[in-house]
Amino acid sequence: MAKKSAVNRNEMVKRLVAQYADKRAALKAIANDDSRPLEERFEARLKLAELPRNSAPSRIRNRCEVTGRPRAFYRKLKMSRIALRDLASNGQIPGMTKSSW
Numbered sequence: 445m446a447k448k449s450a451v452n453r454n455e456m457v458k459r460l461v462a463q464y465a466d467k468r469a470a471l472k473a474i475a476n477d478d479s480r481p482l483e484e485r486f487e488a489r490l491k492l493a494e495l496p497r498n499s500a501p502s503r504i505r506n507r508c509e510v511t512g513r514p515r516a517f518y519r520k521l522k523m524s525r526i527a528l529r530d531l532a533s534n535g536q537i538p539g540m541t542k543s544s545w
Contacts, residue, residue: 445512446507446513450512450514457503458504463499464496467495471492475488475489510523510527511524511526513526
């Protein structure tokens with residue numbers, strides 16, 4: 445199990461990303477619009493830099509929903525390989541069996 449502080453920090457980052465998503469998207473659209481004057485685009489970049497760093501989507505870390513493990517994460521299943529193997533061995537994932545050849 446991962447440290448609870450790390451899992452909680454990641455949840456806080458997710459909340460901040462959702463909270464600032466609209467504002468960040470609007471400022472990015474202004475900053476990347478070539479038809480606008482250079483001063484206006486620069487102003488948008490400065491406002492974008494003033495937003496909290498943890499409101500950037502790239503700050504979110506994919507973590508296993510079962511254990512909180514940050515590595516070896518399967519996006520489709522939202523869990524790590526270790527948690528997946530444990531659940532599959534216990535027969536809790538339909539259609540998944542232990543491989544043998």
